[in-house]
Amino acid sequence: MLLHKKYLLKEMESITMDLQLMTSQRNELRDRLLFINEGNRPYHKPNPFYEKLKLEHKQIMWELKIFENENTEASKKLSELTEERVFYRFTQLQSEMEQDAVQDESQFQKEMLQQDPPAEPHPQQALNS
Template sequence: MTSGWVSCLDILLYPGDFRMLSDVTCVVATPTALGQLVQCPYSSAMNMLGRLRSLLGREKGEGRETRERQTQAGLQPQCKTTRKKWSRRWYRASKEPPPTPTRLTKKQVKQKVESLTTQLQVMTAQRNDLRDRLILVTEGSLDNRPYHRPNPFYEKLKMEHQQVMSDLQNFENENWEASQKLSELTKEKIFLCDLQSRLLMEQSQLKKKLDMLRQEKENLLEDWVLLKQHLGDLQVLSKDQEETSDLQNQQQQEQQRMEERLQSLLKQRELVTQQKNLALKLQHHLTVSQMSTLYEN
């Protein structure tokens, strides 16, 4: 009983000597010990529960500090002194005869039963609380406790908690997907903004080119009007030149005709001159011949 596992029955049977259990590592709540705990009075049970809590606290290191203080003070450990007391009390308890039960009235029995029932309820609640704390510390979950009866409210709350956690997970997944879509939309927005800025720059450049082309068109229209005017003037001049050229052609033709006629007249004159000369020659020959004939006659 000085080390290892200790039953609550030992603590219930020997409540004054459980301080000797300096090397206890765990306390087991057996059914026999719990029955003894229920049958004992409320004050002694509370004292036992307090001692059990102190024992559990000593497991965390409080007992070691007490022993260190006793060693530093030069005192003898209490476990050695209480072993003799425990052995004596065990011997006396085995030798003493059991107490004779006293008869109680129905009212006293009823009151006793009611008080014991109340004490039992309180101690049961405290036991459940301590057991839940112990299981929560050792196992990490309250579902591993013995004789666990499923609470419908707890099960419903657990299902709601699971549903809420699943909804939260779905919401986180949806949030992650939405963040991914948002990042993609942000990238697309940046790309579209860059594209829009480029299009605006190209539009401004095209507008400048359009203004330049319009200015060139206006200049060309002005040049075209001037050229049209020059063309009209040239057409008028060409008409005048054509008319003058026609007159010149007519004059040239008339001149040619006159020259041809003059040539023909000159030729006719030469012919007439030749004929006249010939006629003169013939007349001279004729006269000569007549003269000769006359002389011959």
């Protein structure tokens, strides 16, 4: 029994030394890791308020993108409609100018007819009738 107890004590001493060595190695590796990662933030448990704000920000940015797309489409449509309006207005003005020219010509011919009475028909024209 005494032999067994001595064996256990020796084994325990050996395990304790191994544990101390591993602890020392762990601490050294941790120090190296801190040195390598200097300036990097250590891991922190996510803050629920911050996570909620991040989600809200993402949602708002998504909606903003949709509004920008809608605004772009509306601007294009407005440009198309403006071009169409200008075209139809130009066509209307051109038509009015042509109508005015026809009326002016008609008025001019009426005035000419009123100023110059019709001449007697040419004898050849009278024979054809």
